[in-house]
Amino acid sequence: MTAVIDRPTANVDVAAVALPRVLTSVAVSSMVAVSLAPSLLPRSAVVQAILTGLLAALGWGFASAWHHRPRRQRAGDPAPSRESARLPVLLAGAVTVAATMLLADHWQDSLRVAMGVPTVGGGHWAQVVVGAAAIALILAAGTRAVAAGVRRLGAARSAAIVAALAVATQFWAGPALWQSRAQAYHAANATVDTSLRQPVSPSISGSPDSLTSWDSLGAQGRKFVSAGAASGAVRTYAGIDSAPDQDGRVRLAVRELERAGGLAKSTIVVAVPTGSGWIDGNAAQGLEQRFGDDVALVGCSTRAPRAG
Template identity: 30%
Template sequence: MSVLRALLRRVLTYFSHMPLSGMIGAGVLFALSLAPSLIPRNAVVQGILSGLTAAVGFWLGLALTWLWTFLGLAVPTGRARKAIAWAASALALALVAYSLWRGAEWQDSLREFLGLERLESVFTPIVLLVAVPVALLLREIGRVFSWTATAISHQLDRIFPRRVSLLIGIPLAAYLLMNLASGTIGRLTVQSLDAMFLALDQLIVEDLARPAEDLATGSTQSLVSWENLGRQGRHFVSSGPSREAIEDFTGSPAKRPIRIYVGLGAADTPEARASLALEEMKRVGAFDRAVLVIATPTGTGWIDDAAADALEYLHRGDTAIVTQQYSYLTSYVSLFLEPGYSQASARALFTAVYGYWTQLPADARPHLYLHGLSLGSSGSEQSMNLYMVLGDPIHGAVWSGPTFANPNWSMFTQGRNPESPYWLPRYGDGSLVRFTNQKNALDIPGAQWGPVRIVYLQYASDPITFFSSDLFFRKPSWLVGTRGPDVSPDLDWIPIVTGFQVAFDMAGASGLGPGLGHLFAASHYIDAWIAVTEPAGWTAADVARLKAHLNK
């Protein structure tokens, strides 16, 4: 009992020495972080988010107090100061209590809005158990920054006046710590994550057998070994509809779809992997098909089954899809840690394939398209030099779940027609690029496609598409005016907090089920591929039947 009493005394002493302004700031941002955003959060994720925002609120409260004093503004004293402190503390505690009471209800209301099941686990106690240690850890990291800034400014006091040395010391300390985080710590983090995902990638799932057909990538005759396909590559070449399955569904003759994949371990450089992919394409007859797609995978190397299956059914297997891996990390991690990898890999593969494709007779080569999901869409977007293909252009692209960092997507979205919403833009006359979501928006009255057709498939609830750094300080355009059909009416923009919320939403964006967030439904891919590739012989009834078949 005495041990518990001593421990409690230490805890109370620790918290009693924390500045009141910091505690109030922590309480306010902690409470606000429990509000709903784009994606529902479980208790653990919410706890980490709330701990982070509480730590930010703590240091923000201290910073505002310091700035007030630094500027020499009047400070209340005596009873007035105590009254203000008590009132602010009471309001912050009331806000925390109210948010904890409503937190689970807010998450459940968002889940119900999106058609998901309600939370079944205990929410509030887990949030607190996770948030408190996270906030305290980040507070201690902040103290290291504060100590560093103070030490630097004390050294500068010999040269500059005190206030000037502080103004120099604080950003200099931030610069040093950011370099440490992005350098040594960042490098170790990337290496650790890379090693972990590499171990997962090298797993050979026992129920996936090496293809027996010689023309299949990964077979004994293939230029790419089964082992070097990687986990995602083995899945890609082993899945998808067979010729018999397509014939059974369509009732007409079909071909066996061609899928070519080169894993990260097959060669040392993107250019070498691209050269290997081209030779494998020649070996299996990819250039003899009607439709050829250069696909850029997600960070883990995954190609969306829904996108590939939809294309192959629509063209009765007369297709070839080629791709190469560039990373093991999930897209939202790769997006921040290694964004250039997807672009370098996609550019190498496009250059190799396009260079060979242009040498073929125009009337005896396949139609050439691009495809990419998530970070793959970013790489695919930037894989081709517009001036290089101007004289002999590709036929189009289907890009799904574009990231907020996609330069072309950003250009089209920012330059949209004023009457169109940010989450579903219309660009120009619709002859080059069109956007769509859960409801097919590709049939624009009076619009005619040009020689190149580009479709972006995106959902308004996708944080990987709609995150931006100015979310921390400015209300986003996708919350102005009419909202997307999958964005909750209860979502309000909160300075600082909403930025952290949407950043955290990225981690769970693929777990909601097809048609929400960052997981795309086959039926929506069907609409996109039809608009871009115009497959022959499909009636509206046939398309509806295919959507039902692939959405099972």
């Protein structure tokens, strides 16, 4: 006689187990939304992908660290969330990220229109999604590998490796990155917009009477002064190549403002450019509409990386 014993079978929801935990979904989607917040300058697809990937990995790391706390620190935690909550929270996070991306697309396009550069399209955001996902996955895998390596090597050997990497970054990776950034900046600054015409009014920098040559103003400086050529206001600008150093550019900007008659205006506006030398043309135009010809705008490029 054979006895048959029925063993209880656990009902496991495979789909729920495969989904990320509630805290992970909340943390990652929140950090991705933060990475898409409005910026003062347009972001390229590469920059946005790096920022989003870094913050997404940071959110994942926070959730992972919270879930792997020592047991003694979990005594006061509330009861764990039900597996059925994972899918709704994941979908809510996806909707939040999608809505934030639409708002970011609108904001980035408005910035680009204001700066006179091409707007973004679907390809831009496709690159962002793919790049950010790759960066986040690489960082997550790297974090786990580092943690496993530290456990295997011990604290002393791990500290020695970190010190070696820090030295390599200081003397090789850092200078290489700075040099690459400097070359990219100077290439962009040297771009010549053939639609712009050199001013002839003595109240505008870059004119034949100006102390700052047309070529030395840079791409953004030429845009700034050209936009004011039709008005009677004073627009002066000192570009990165207008003087060898920052002090020289400041002194030149003051002398140029005085030469152009800016000190005789009742309103003088010091426009602080961004790192690329860009000055908000809409703001400058609004000031000229408000004060008419009785306003002077002066800009001076700040420090920029020097290509070796």
